[in-house]
Amino acid sequence: MRSPKEMRIIQIDITNACIHACSNCTRFCGNHKKPFFMEEDAFKKAVDSLEGFPRTIGVMGGEPTLHPKFEVFARYIAEKHPPTYKHNPARWPVRNFIRYMWDKNYFWHESMNTRHGPGFWGGGGQKYYEYFETIQDAFPYQLINDHKNNAMHQPLLVSRKDLGITDEEWLPLRDACWIQNMWSATATPKGAFFCEVAGALDMLFDGPGGWPVEPGWWKREPEEFGEQLKWCELCGAALRTKGRLSSEEIDDVSPTLYEMLEKAGSPKLRQGRVALLGDDKLSETNLQDKKNWYIDSYMERISAENKSLFPRELKKLQTAEPFDLAGLLAGAGSDWVLAYAGEEPRSAVLEDIYNYVLNPGVVYPFGGRAALFNVRASALRGVSGSFDFAGFTRLWPDGKRAELTNWAEEDVNPDLEYWAAFAKESGALTEQVRAALNKIASDYGRTVEI
Ligand code: SF4
Numbered sequence: 001m002r003s004p005k006e007m008r009i010i011q012i013d014i015t016n017a018c019i020h021a022c023s024n025c026t027r028f029c030g031n032h033k034k035p036f037f038m039e040e041d042a043f044k045k046a047v048d049s050l051e052g053f054p055r056t057i058g059v060m061g062g063e064p065t066l067h068p069k070f071e072v073f074a075r076y077i078a079e080k081h082p083p084t085y086k087h088n089p090a091r092w093p094v095r096n097f098i099r100y101m102w103d104k105n106y107f108w109h110e111s112m113n114t115r116h117g118p119g120f121w122g123g124g125g126q127k128y129y130e131y132f133e134t135i136q137d138a139f140p141y142q143l144i145n146d147h148k149n150n151a152m153h154q155p156l157l158v159s160r161k162d163l164g165i166t167d168e169e170w171l172p173l174r175d176a177c178w179i180q181n182m183w184s185a186t187a188t189p190k191g192a193f194f195c196e197v198a199g200a201l202d203m204l205f206d207g208p209g210g211w212p213v214e215p216g217w218w219k220r221e222p223e224e225f226g227e228q229l230k231w232c233e234l235c236g237a238a239l240r241t242k243g244r245l246s247s248e249e250i251d252d253v254s255p256t257l258y259e260m261l262e263k264a265g266s267p268k269l270r271q272g273r274v275a276l277l278g279d280d281k282l283s284e285t286n287l288q289d290k291k292n293w294y295i296d297s298y299m300e301r302i303s304a305e306n307k308s309l310f311p312r313e314l315k316k317l318q319t320a321e322p323f324d325l326a327g328l329l330a331g332a333g334s335d336w337v338l339a340y341a342g343e344e345p346r347s348a349v350l351e352d353i354y355n356y357v358l359n360p361g362v363v364y365p366f367g368g369r370a371a372l373f374n375v376r377a378s379a380l381r382g383v384s385g386s387f388d389f390a391g392f393t394r395l396w397p398d399g400k401r402a403e404l405t406n407w408a409e410e411d412v413n414p415d416l417e418y419w420a421a422f423a424k425e426s427g428a429l430t431e432q433v434r435a436a437l438n439k440i441a442s443d444y445g446r447t448v449e450i
């Protein structure tokens with residue numbers, strides 16, 4: 001066990017609503033009669049209580065983008081717990097977004113900001129697309145997992161007593177629990193917890209709640225965890241059990257927990273998606289003892305068939321200049337628009353637009369007479385009037401314009417040169433940052449000018 005102050009990440013659980021009910025989910029999604037949605041005041045209090053925490057504060061679900069106030073929360077945490085260097089939002093078209101995000105996490109979060117700043121944990125689905133701009137603006141670190149992959153989840157609703165584990169055997173196992181030692185403490189609507197799974201158990205089984213969410217709660221030492229450690233008695237994370245594919249959406253539970261789920265009225269149990277832990281689920285080793293205990297590679301976190309982040313629609317609108325914005329938008333549909341005066345522009349991205357991930361918060365001009373944009377861009381909110389294309393594209397701030405006229409896709413992260421220049425010009429080019437840039441370049445078989 002370790003103090004939350006030693007952790008790399010402390011989470012704030014804003015909801016346990018989710019689009020999945022994965023096997024052995026750490027938040028037990030699918031087992032609640034009704035999901036919770038954290039109140040705005042509670043969220044702000046949780047962020048404020050973590051003032052001084054030197055690493056990542058995560059926004060976590062369930063699926064956090066299902067929270068109706070997700071955007072408000074994202075903006076608040078970005079303002080209150082900003083990264084040391086303001087990271088750039090994803091700007092250029094990319095075919096492999098998860099690979100881009102891997103590099104971005106590594107450069108901005110691990111190297112430049114040394115892990116300080118907001119983090120996002122979510123599924124990369126429809127709602128992620130809806131909030132794409134906000135998420136890129138607010139979160140330098142993102143751990144996306146659409147759970148349509150081969151992720152293995154260890155049984156969690158397991159009592160060590162059901163498995164015949166004695167007190168003597170138990171305490172060293174518990175204290176070495178991989179979740180508490182590798183992952184996070186959390187704040188839920190019911191208080192602050194030394195461990196994220198303890199917080200989720202308290203929610204599922206209507207427990208007494210956590211510590212008051214007040215400044216410094218996260219500085220408690222293990223000797224002060226007290227009554228909260230009782231939740232470990234109902235948790236299998238520290239035990240030697242085998243994982244199950246998350247996509248099977250079946251929970252493996254021991255008899256005591258089965259009964260508790262029955263009493264709690266678990267919908268998942270009623271649906272026949274809770275299995276009693278059989279001998280086939282016991283193991284000589286723990287899941288974390290295996291090298292690839294969870295998922296083989298970060299790159300698998302968004303599966304190839306997941307098209308949620310790609311454009312849905314492209315409307316092409318020819319217009320005269322200047323044009324009335326309201327008039328243009330009236331025929332624009334609900335997603336991407338290519339507006340142009342004169343000749344329709346040609347580009348590799350436009351030819352194959354449904355296979356690129358583009359940031360809906362960015363405008364992509366083509367010379368001075370055309371622009372590709374998304375009707376949901378924050379730059380357009382509350383704007384009206386008459387524009388030529390030069391004036392129109394200036395509605396977006398500098399970091400959210402990406403000229404596509406001469407853009408040619410290369411098999412290299414499109415931000416790499418920009419990151420290198422930024423590190424150099426801002427005086428942040430430490431050996432660690434230089435090594436990170438070289439590492440990213442070498443992953444593409446390239447070098448970068450630094
Ligand atoms: S995606 Fe799966 S593992 Fe993640 S919160 Fe939802 S149900 Fe749980």
Ligand code: SF4
Binds near residue numbers: 180195197198231
């Ligand atoms: S055993 Fe469960 S509740 Fe206890 S620290 Fe580990 S994950 Fe948390």
